[in-house]
Amino acid sequence: MDKALTNLGGRRVFWCLVSACAAVALILAASVLCVALLPAALWTGTLLYALVVALALFNARKKLPFLPLTRASTWLQFHVYVGWLAVLLFFLHAGFHWPHGRLTQVLAVVFMFVAISGVVGLALTRWIPGRLTRSGEALTYERIPEIRGDIRVKVEALITAADRESESSTLGDFYLNHLLEYINWRPGILATPFGDQPRHREIVGTLSTLDRYFNPRERELAAELREWIDAKRNLDNQLVGQRLLKLWLFLHIPASCSLILLGLVHGLIALRYTRGF
Amino acid sequence: MATPDSAPARNPVTTGSTASPAGSGVPESGSGMRIPRPQRWSVPFSDRMNDQRVESLLATPAFSKVDASRFPPQLPLHGVLKNDTKIRSFEEGDIIVREGDYGNSAFLILSGKVKVVLNSLPARLLGRRTSEKKTLFGSIAQLWRNCKVPEARSLAANTLELENRATAQAKIRVGRESRPHVFVQDLSHVMPAHHSVTLAEGELFGEIAAIGRTPRTTTVLAEGDVELLEIRWQGLRELRLFAPAWKEHIDRVYRQRALNSHLRETPVLSYLDPDAIPGLAAQTQFETFGNFDWTTSFQKLASASGRERVEQEPLIAREGDYPNGLILIRSGNVRLSTTYNHGERTISYLGKGRCFGLEEILHNAGNPTPIPLRHSLRAIGYVDILVIPTAVFEAVVLPTLTAERLKDLGLAAALPGKTVEAPVEADSKLGADMLEFMVENRFINGAATMLIDMDRCTRCDDCVRACASTHDGNPRFIRQGPVVDSIMVANACMHCIDPVCMIGCPTGAISRDSIQGQIVINDSTCIGCSTCATSCPYQNIHMVPIRDMGGSFILDEKTRTPIIKATKCDFCIEQLGGPACVNACPHDALARVDMSDVDFLSEWTRR
Numbered sequence: 001m002d003k004a005l006t007n008l009g010g011r012r013v014f015w016c017l018v019s020a021c022a023a024v025a026l027i028l029a030a031s032v033l034c035v036a037l038l039p040a041a042l043w044t045g046t047l048l049y050a051l052v053v054a055l056a057l058f059n060a061r062k063k064l065p066f067l068p069l070t071r072a073s074t075w076l077q078f079h080v081y082v083g084w085l086a087v088l089l090f091f092l093h094a095g096f097h098w099p100h101g102r103l104t105q106v107l108a109v110v111f112m113f114v115a116i117s118g119v120v121g122l123a124l125t126r127w128i129p130g131r132l133t134r135s136g137e138a139l140t141y142e143r144i145p146e147i148r149g150d151i152r153v154k155v156e157a158l159i160t161a162a163d164r165e166s167e168s169s170t171l172g173d174f175y176l177n178h179l180l181e182y183i184n185w186r187p188g189i190l191a192t193p194f195g196d197q198p199r200h201r202e203i204v205g206t207l208s209t210l211d212r213y214f215n216p217r218e219r220e221l222a223a224e225l226r227e228w229i230d231a232k233r234n235l236d237n238q239l240v241g242q243r244l245l246k247l248w249l250f251l252h253i254p255a256s257c258s259l260i261l262l263g264l265v266h267g268l269i270a271l272r273y274t275r276g277f
Numbered sequence: 278m279a280t281p282d283s284a285p286a287r288n289p290v291t292t293g294s295t296a297s298p299a300g301s302g303v304p305e306s307g308s309g310m311r312i313p314r315p316q317r318w319s320v321p322f323s324d325r326m327n328d329q330r331v332e333s334l335l336a337t338p339a340f341s342k343v344d345a346s347r348f349p350p351q352l353p354l355h356g357v358l359k360n361d362t363k364i365r366s367f368e369e370g371d372i373i374v375r376e377g378d379y380g381n382s383a384f385l386i387l388s389g390k391v392k393v394v395l396n397s398l399p400a401r402l403l404g405r406r407t408s409e410k411k412t413l414f415g416s417i418a419q420l421w422r423n424c425k426v427p428e429a430r431s432l433a434a435n436t437l438e439l440e441n442r443a444t445a446q447a448k449i450r451v452g453r454e455s456r457p458h459v460f461v462q463d464l465s466h467v468m469p470a471h472h473s474v475t476l477a478e479g480e481l482f483g484e485i486a487a488i489g490r491t492p493r494t495t496t497v498l499a500e501g502d503v504e505l506l507e508i509r510w511q512g513l514r515e516l517r518l519f520a521p522a523w524k525e526h527i528d529r530v531y532r533q534r535a536l537n538s539h540l541r542e543t544p545v546l547s548y549l550d551p552d553a554i555p556g557l558a559a560q561t562q563f564e565t566f567g568n569f570d571w572t573t574s575f576q577k578l579a580s581a582s583g584r585e586r587v588e589q590e591p592l593i594a595r596e597g598d599y600p601n602g603l604i605l606i607r608s609g610n611v612r613l614s615t616t617y618n619h620g621e622r623t624i625s626y627l628g629k630g631r632c633f634g635l636e637e638i639l640h641n642a643g644n645p646t647p648i649p650l651r652h653s654l655r656a657i658g659y660v661d662i663l664v665i666p667t668a669v670f671e672a673v674v675l676p677t678l679t680a681e682r683l684k685d686l687g688l689a690a691a692l693p694g695k696t697v698e699a700p701v702e703a704d705s706k707l708g709a710d711m712l713e714f715m716v717e718n719r720f721i722n723g724a725a726t727m728l729i730d731m732d733r734c735t736r737c738d739d740c741v742r743a744c745a746s747t748h749d750g751n752p753r754f755i756r757q758g759p760v761v762d763s764i765m766v767a768n769a770c771m772h773c774i775d776p777v778c779m780i781g782c783p784t785g786a787i788s789r790d791s792i793q794g795q796i797v798i799n800d801s802t803c804i805g806c807s808t809c810a811t812s813c814p815y816q817n818i819h820m821v822p823i824r825d826m827g828g829s830f831i832l833d834e835k836t837r838t839p840i841i842k843a844t845k846c847d848f849c850i851e852q853l854g855g856p857a858c859v860n861a862c863p864h865d866a867l868a869r870v871d872m873s874d875v876d877f878l879s880e881w882t883r884r
Contacts, residue, residue, distance in 0.1 A: 062743075129731060
């Protein structure tokens with residue numbers, strides 16, 4: 001078995017050391033170029049563009065799983081650490097000040113957006129999975145609407161049973177006045193993942209206060225209902241968490257493509273004025 | 278070790294299928310439908326066996342000298358022949374037994390002759406899938422060659438007559454028994470290129486693989502019209518137990534063909550003089566525990582409590598008993614457990630090649646204060662064991678085990694003068710919950726179990742997409758499954774050590790790859806009978822209707838129903854880069870784990 005799969009700490013140290021060495025080398029090289037009155041911006045810009053293209057290849061690798069191109073996890077490590085080096089190189093290239101030209105300003109904004117979305121995405125991929133696991137049953141994102149429908153059907157069957165078996169409308173009224181809306185509610189795009197869900201808390205609180213009106217059979221059904229309410233909370237958590245894990249890529253990847261195009265234009269313009277072709 | 282007196286489980290006849298209702302909590306009377314309690318022979322091996330056929334069998338030389346009075350009243354010889362055997366007919370070239378297959382029966386030749394091929398026949402002759410790595414261009418070509426239609430197959434390969442399907446030389450035909458099977462065309466032209474032996478009337482073959490649950494070592498073909506008596510393993514077990522001539526024959530063949538080499542491969546016996554091995558083999562006992570087709574009982578127990586499931590597992594050796602022999606696990610898996618209050622706590626699991634009771638025997642040798650067995654040993658599924666009696670071990674093996682050699686074997690704790698302590702076992706490495714979960718669900722059977730660390734998995738489905746891309750657009754696993762301690766065991770073929778899915782495939786379409794060891798399906802020879810999918814205890818084989826390239830279902834011309842095929846993970850055996858699912862995971866959340874490697878498993882789950 002591959003030791004790299006188990007020694008993740010060792011791998012992290014290796015990549016950190018390599019990145020740190022590369023960062024020092026980049027700073028020294030940029031200083032030398034400046035001192036030697038060589039076109040440092042041209043060299044750093046060319047290298048930065050090459051790095052950005054190399055970083056974008058990670059997505060291309062995902063489309064070619066049948067080729068022996070080493071593990072995607074190795075590519076991701078490369079993507080993360082080289083990404084940090086690209087940020088350093090960007091500042092070295094820009095001279096640690098805000099650019100003056102319109103195109104370069106747009107380019108800087110797009111670069112920062114790509115870098116920040118990448119860092120946020122990395123943080124999300126480290127933060128969300130564990131919470132999704134602890135939230136409850138693992139659900140497939142595409143099946144969430146179907147499961148939501150299933151929960152509703154099961155809850156309605158319970159309410160019907162309560163109405164029939166207990167000759168009491170307590171649970172039926174609760175369903176119509178509170179629960180139905182909660183079951184149909186879907187967390188918005190900006191919903192906080194895994195926080196204290198006020199709606200869930202409220203609905204559970206209401207159900208608890210109804211306990212005084214229940215007969216023993218209703219109490220049994222209410223306990224079962226509580227499980228479905230918790231299942232709905234897990235469903236919402238899974239939806240919000242998994243949606244976030246997919247959404248950030250929808251921002252990061254198109255922005256990266258824009259960056260490559262804008263970078264190309266910027267490079268051609270820069271070359272036009274420095275070399276005169 | 279449990280003695281015959283103290284543990285009926287040591288008697289294989291009584292293991293597995295009987296369960297006392299006492300204490301089960303089932304009411305004695307109820308309003309449900311009442312049926313006779315299912316008995317051992319409620320479902321005979323064949324409906325066609327009748328008293329007349331049994332009488333004619335009893336008159337054959339193989340059974341005429343068997344003393345029927347030695348059989349117990351509940352298992353008479355007549356009953357064994359009537360219920361555990363069936364008469365099979367084959368034509369010239371029919372493959373009766375295929376090298377590498379897992380079979381659960383032996384064959385007695387009633388009339389005609391068979392050819393035993395001593396060297397391996399090419400996979401294409403056996404109707405097997407020939408797995409070759411794709412070329413670099415072939416790999417890249419998947420970009421545009423992958424079909425948009427799910428489960429699409431070339432129409433040309435599926436609309437031909439059944440007899441002309443399959444591979445170039447191995448063909449499928451429906452024989453006299455109305456069962457499709459593979460046969461070799463032009464046997465007389467094929468055979469001269471291969472070494473073979475002819476077996477004639479009255480000879481037995483396939484008995485070692487049937488009893489030992491090991492793959493068939495040779496291929497056997499029908500030479501002309503042949504009539505055989507197929508004896509399922511339960512019947513063979515009875516014949517071995519109660520017919521001395523049968524026992525002598527089977528044991529002799531077993532010792533000659535399998536036992537010596539197995540003993541030689543056992544680490545603790547590696548210091549023995551090679552000339553001493555046959556003598557040791559002569560005194561070694563071998564036994565089998567559990568059900569051959571354990572899938573059925575496993576599925577029935579799915580809803581039972583952990584305690585009930587443990588109690589259903591046949592006991593091989595009991596904690597507290599005197600260690601009267603060194604137990605070597607020859608095939609299958611066993612549970613090592615210890616008494617914990619009112620139940621049994623799993624300590625570890627052992628697989629092929631591991632031994633049990635060694636520390637105790639080493640400790641007790643010449644020691645005035647002997648210790649009993651510290652753990653119980655139970656069969657998980659079907660287990661084949663060897664027992665070297667303690668006295669024989671002490672006389673033959675112990676003198677070869679010096680202190681240095683014991684240290685090399687990792688048995689320093691058993692050196693004279695040292696206290697035998699509980700070894701660092703799987704429960705302390707994996708955690709009790711994880712260990713119980715893996716053992717109870719029999720995931721320990723996997724040689725390439727797909728585990729997903731749900732704390733790292735971002736649910737991106739890159740693994741599923743990669744799998745689909747490498748299998749013509751069809752994913753061969755489902756990213757779902759039970760989760761324990763944030764580790765998911767996904768619905769993907771585990772390429773089991775004990776591949777029960779391979780038992781009963783009528784055409785041998787499902788087989789173990791001879792080079793890499795994965796379980797693969799030959800799509801051309803799969804007839805869609807679902808035997809493998811039903812047998813798989815983990816529901817990792819899926820039957821799918823196939824379509825033509827235009828997306829229409831390919832239909833059976835007679836019944837007008839879709840042709841179905843068995844599909845499953847093939848571990849990307851033809852891909853250049855290995856399993857695409859593992860390679861595609863950016864977060865190292867997915868691994869294919871050999872469950873016998875507890876060290877890797879514990880390191881991976883605790884990284």
